[in-house]
Amino acid sequence: MKRIFFLLQWIMFISIGGYAQVIVPLWDIKDLPNYQKSNDKEVIPPKDITFIMKVQTPTLEIYLPSKQSSNGKGILIIPGGGYGGVAYDWEGTDVAKWCNSMGLSAFVLKYRMPQAASVKVGHKAPIQDAQRAMRYIRSRADEFYIDKDQLGVIGFSAGGHLASTLGTHQEIYYDDNDAIDKEDFHPNFMMLIYPVITMEKGVTHMGSRNNLIGKNPSEEMIKKFSNELQISDTTPPTFLLHSGDDKAVPVENSIRFYQALLKAKRVADMHIYPAGGHGFGLGKSNKDAPDWREIAEDWLNRK
Structure with a gap:
C-alpha cells in the first residue's frame, strides 16, 4: 500500500514535467503519527490571505526552478499563524516563487496545529510534520535538483519558532516509519523572519505559547521550547530579521x-529595522516595512 501511495505521488510529479508546483501528503493517513479520528475539517476563513486552520493532512507544496536555473539549494518554507493556522500564501507560496527566482527549490509546509481535535499530543504535531518534511525532501533530493547538504x-x-525548533532540538518526535525516515531532519541553514523564539512571559507571543504548550505549562516545557536555550555546536548558520517596533513578537x-x-x-547574521511592525512577509505590505530580499539573497549566495 505504501508503495502505491508514493508511486502515485511520483506519477503526479513527473506528469507535470517537474516544473510546476504540486502538493504531496507527508504520510499515508494510516501512518500519520499522533493522530486520532475527529470531526474536524480544514477551514479557510474569509481573509485577504489564505489562512488555513484545523489542518488535517500535513502536506508539502513543491516549487522547482528549471533544472538549468537550479543552484543546488533547497529550502523548506514554514508560514506563521500563531500555531493557530497557516498563512499559506502570504508567508508560503509567495515566498516559494521568490526562492525559485534565485534558483532554489522551495517546499511550502502545511502543518498540523497543536489544538486540533485530531491531534493526541498537541506540542508534538508541528515539529513531527517539519521533521518529516525535511526527510521527505532529502529522500528525493536528486528529483528536486538539490544537494542534501544544502537544504535549509x-x-x-x-x-x-517551528523552524528554530527544527534547527536546535535533537529529539526525534516520532517513530521511524519507512525509508524516508532514514534521512536527517536537521537543516543546513536557517532564516528566521520576525520569529517567536522564547516561551518566557513578557517576551514571547502569548498566543503562540498558549496554542503550543498550553495556558499553564510546566517550567520544563517553557524551557524546552525556549529555543535560545537549545542552541548547541550543531546549530546551523542563521539569518535573523526583525523590526524594532514589532508589537506582536518583541524584537528581543x-x-x-x-x-x-x-x-x-x-x-549568525542579524538585521533589525526601526519600523515595519509584524507580519510584513516579503516586505511589500506597507511603506514602512523593510524590503529585505536583497540582503537575504546575498546571504544565501554565501551559504
Whole structure:
C-alpha cells in the first residue's frame, strides 16, 4: 500500500514535467503519527490571505526552478499563524516563487496545529510534520535538483519558532516509519523572519505559547521550547530579521537567539529595522516595512 501511495505521488510529479508546483501528503493517513479520528475539517476563513486552520493532512507544496536555473539549494518554507493556522500564501507560496527566482527549490509546509481535535499530543504535531518534511525532501533530493547538504529552512513568526525548533532540538518526535525516515531532519541553514523564539512571559507571543504548550505549562516545557536555550555546536548558520517596533513578537526574541548563537560560537547574521511592525512577509505590505530580499539573497549566495 505504501508503495502505491508514493508511486502515485511520483506519477503526479513527473506528469507535470517537474516544473510546476504540486502538493504531496507527508504520510499515508494510516501512518500519520499522533493522530486520532475527529470531526474536524480544514477551514479557510474569509481573509485577504489564505489562512488555513484545523489542518488535517500535513502536506508539502513543491516549487522547482528549471533544472538549468537550479543552484543546488533547497529550502523548506514554514508560514506563521500563531500555531493557530497557516498563512499559506502570504508567508508560503509567495515566498516559494521568490526562492525559485534565485534558483532554489522551495517546499511550502502545511502543518498540523497543536489544538486540533485530531491531534493526541498537541506540542508534538508541528515539529513531527517539519521533521518529516525535511526527510521527505532529502529522500528525493536528486528529483528536486538539490544537494542534501544544502537544504535549509525559512520560517515566519510562529513558523520561525517551528523552524528554530527544527534547527536546535535533537529529539526525534516520532517513530521511524519507512525509508524516508532514514534521512536527517536537521537543516543546513536557517532564516528566521520576525520569529517567536522564547516561551518566557513578557517576551514571547502569548498566543503562540498558549496554542503550543498550553495556558499553564510546566517550567520544563517553557524551557524546552525556549529555543535560545537549545542552541548547541550543531546549530546551523542563521539569518535573523526583525523590526524594532514589532508589537506582536518583541524584537528581543531575535536578539536573544542571536546572542545565544554568538555565545555558542555559531554563525549568525542579524538585521533589525526601526519600523515595519509584524507580519510584513516579503516586505511589500506597507511603506514602512523593510524590503529585505536583497540582503537575504546575498546571504544565501554565501551559504
